[in-house]
Amino acid sequence: MATRDVVFPPGRRALYERNRYSPAIRSNGFLFVSGQVGSLDDGSPEPGLQAQVRLAFDHLQAILAEAGCTFEDVVDVTVFIVDPASKFEAIWSVVPEYWGAAPHPTLTAVGVTWLYGFDFEIKVIARLPDAAGA
Structure with a gap:
């Protein structure tokens, strides 16, 4: 099996290693990003709903x-x-x-009953810039 090309955001590697998953993987011209939540530095949820959403987007960015x-x-x-x-x-x-101007990416919204104490999670697939012409 090939080694995964993992992308770690600055300052959060220990959190991902403790939870045993990769934040993002580069593969075949795409970036597959794991679900991002509005977690504080210790991994706990940001208490305010809109602040939690902003923090999830900040982690994604x-x-x-x-x-x-x-x-x-x-x-x-x-x-x-x-x-x-x-x-x-x-x-x-x-x-x-955070979203930017149209045209917007595709979207699937899923209602769930539990997100480990969080209210919102976002995961994405992005085209890597060097693969844009592919």
Whole structure:
């Protein structure tokens, strides 16, 4: 098996190693980013909903930047929301701060009952800039 080309964001490697997963993997011209949550430095949830969403996006941006990407390179997004009926509007009001202009990436939103104490998680697939012409 080939060695995985892992991308670690600055300052969070120990958190990922402790939890035994990779934050992102480069493969075949794409960056596959694990679900990002609004976790504080110790891994615990940011208590405020919109602050938690912003922190999840900040963590996502750090991983994208480490791989040489921006949100403009994102082609597919999956979000997981605990109790979306009551939280979707508050969460989605934060998205324009990060999302960028149209055309937007594809999106799948999934309502879930549990996210390890978090209310929101976002995972993406991005095209690596050096593969843009591929």
